[in-house]
Amino acid sequence: MPLSIQSLAAIAIDLQTGLTRRDHFTLLVSSLRQLLNCDATALLRFEAQQFRPLAIDGLTQDVLGRRFALDQHPRLEAIARAGHVVRFPEDSHLPDPYDGLIPGHDKLKVHACIGLPLFADQNLIGALTFDSLNPRQFDQFNDEELQLISVLAAAALNNALLVETLEKQSLPDFVQQISIARDGGEIIGSSPVMQQLKQEIGIVAGSDLNVLISGETGVGKELVARAIHLGSARAAHPLVYLNCAALPENVAESELFGHVKGAFTGAIQHRVGKFELADNGTLFLDEIGELSLSLQAKLLRIIQYGDLQRVGDDSMKRVNVRILAATNRELKQAVVSGQFRADLYHRLSVFPVVVPPLRERVSDIPLLAGFFCERYRIKLGLTQLVLRGDALTALEGYPWPGNIRELEHAIYRAAVLARATQNGGVTELLPLHFNLNSQTAPEQQDNEMPPILVQGDLATLTDQFQREVIRKVLTASDMNWAATARKLNLNSGNLHRLAKRLGLK
Ligand SMILES: Nc1ncnc2c1ncn2[C@@H]1O[C@H](COP(=O)(O)OP(=O)(O)OP(=O)(O)O)[C@@H](O)[C@H]1O
Ligand SMILES: [Mg+2]
Structure with a gap:
């Protein structure tokens, strides 16, 4: 016919x-x-x-x-x-x-x-x-x-x-899609909350405002930061990344602002700081909530006046940098408790962007699952990787405390398991490949004390105990040190030092 x-x-x-x-x-x-x-x-x-x-x-x-x-x-x-x-x-x-x-x-x-x-x-x-x-x-x-x-x-x-x-003016989402697709950092999701987020990204990208991106661990804050940069007039200039949680206090200043030769012992060469590297571009300050109060003050200064001083240098240098900051902390709370400067908070959060947790966008789970299936199909060299209906239902019913990152890892792990037991053609992900019920939320794991063998002196046993606890919380936090520090109510610098001493790093 x-x-x-x-x-x-x-x-x-x-x-x-x-x-x-x-x-x-x-x-x-x-x-x-x-x-x-x-x-x-x-x-x-x-x-x-x-x-x-x-x-x-x-x-x-x-x-x-x-x-x-x-x-x-x-x-x-x-x-x-x-x-x-x-x-x-x-x-x-x-x-x-x-x-x-x-x-x-x-x-x-x-x-x-x-x-x-x-x-x-x-x-x-x-x-x-x-x-x-x-x-x-x-x-x-x-x-x-x-x-x-x-x-x-x-x-x-x-x-x-x-x-x-x-x-384009009102819907810059489309413009962004192109540059982001080319860069492989597309933000998958068409749920109402994600449509709104993309709209916000479009609007804020076109402005030159500093942005505070907040949201739980693994929700895609870094992806959002990249999208804002790529959608901005600064896209042709660098996006410089700095993790404030991994910044030891003694080198932080030179890391941010650079130093001149001879500024301190060991400064054998001039060094350009992240601010200068990001000149005309964007500086992404990840885990901003971990920045010490003294560095917060220095950061505020440069945001206010746009001029920086290299360590050991008397002269000022002007830079033009847009700041995107990310945090998975309640920064407002940190302001109230005096751990974060209110004036810096207000400077950074002119345009706050909140990335919703995955449990608030369950309708995106099929899309994200498909996206990761295709990614890991290629990575594992599989002909086809499909998610069976009942497995998808299980994914949709799980609360995902580790958000998209946890979903991504779950699919990767499931694909590896499925590949091991199925041969050739279509590899199928079944509910049994996802161990979702036994993956308790990190909060619950925190309270479980690891068993210890009482043998040896107290100092050794204490070390052993601390090592176990840190390891456990770290694993539950997807190897994120800042999150681990928070859960253990430790200052992030102290945790780093402790982990080093215990031979965990
Ligand atoms: N909407 C999305 N579409 C596709 N991939 C995503 C999306 N959101 C997150 N991802 C992926 O999930 C992983 C975690 O995202 P990202 O690193 O941006 O999270 P985060 O919010 O910065 O987490 P953390 O607070 O732990 O640093 C990355 O591999 C990222 O590419
Ligand atoms: Mg991140």
Whole structure:
């Protein structure tokens, strides 16, 4: 049954009605799937050498989070290079990116497949893919008809992209997406809280304000900092990273501001500080809450006046640096308790950005899971890595105290386990590969005292006990020293010294 003019016209008309972009695309792929009577359809955006699914029908939800790099997917590469309709023979040796991702046909391989590249002025902007488990499904449609579909879809996609470009001022999210995609630091997530966060990132990136990024451990604060930098007018200049928690007091000042030769014993050469390195760019001060009060005062000065003094140098140097600071502490609380300067806090938090914990964006879990599945599929050299429905349900029901980082590690670990017991083809992640119930929240682990063997003098035993406790809390905190210090109610510098003495570092 060939395609009728009426059915294509109906799709064209649908695309003109006043729906949001997302709805348009969803409508488009589901209409096309019905029209071609196939099992799966996807509309993909092409940019920065990768395909990003914009809308899918008939595929597992996690596909929306997968990013298909051209050099990792020969089938998509063939579509990208073709310039016209591509029909893959049933016995094509090129793996289909959707193998194992059609729900209800978990183990089945996709049979018939066609791909339509989408162009705007000769430029590849996306693709449509159609997959069917029936190998003869697409024989009834001729290339001209399929070409017509691709013209319709390309026009719709291009329109949406043009609108986005026009809205750039109010929706800089799109601009960012490009530079971030190229840098591999895309922020995955389309839940309401993440849409709002992306909106905020867009707004603040365009300003030159200092930003305080706060949120629990592993929520993506560093990713947000990069997004703000890349979306700003400073993007072509460096983003310099400094972890305030790993800064020993005695070298902190020269690390930040630099020093001149002979400034102190051991200063055998001039040294440029992070502020100078970040001149015209951005300085990312991670774990700002760990900065000592004396350094806070020095930092405040440079933020206020923009001039710095290298250690041992009398002259002043002007720098133009934007500061992004991150913390997983209640900094306001630290101000109240006198551990953090109120004036510095106000300087930094002109525009506070709060990154929500994963448990407040459960609807992003499928996307993030898909994103990490594709990442670790490549890393582990697997043909395909899929997350079974019941495993996804388990992931959605877990509270994730370690947030995205914990989810990422869980998927990686599960993939390694699954690979060890399954051979070849599609590697499937099952609930048993995720040990979620036994992973108690770090708070709970803190209270568990490690058993010790009472043998030896008290000093040795005390050391042994301290070593065990630190090791345990450190592991529960994802090897984050600052978080460990906080949980043990220790000053971060003291913890470092203690860990060194105990031979933990
Ligand atoms: N929305 C997201 N999309 C994709 N990857 C993410 C997202 N959020 C976090 N990640 C990944 O999770 C990991 C942890 O993120 P990140 O280091 O930015 O967290 P953080 O908030 O700085 O944590 P901490 O407070 O422990 O330093 C990184 O590998 C990061 O790439
Ligand atoms: Mg971080």
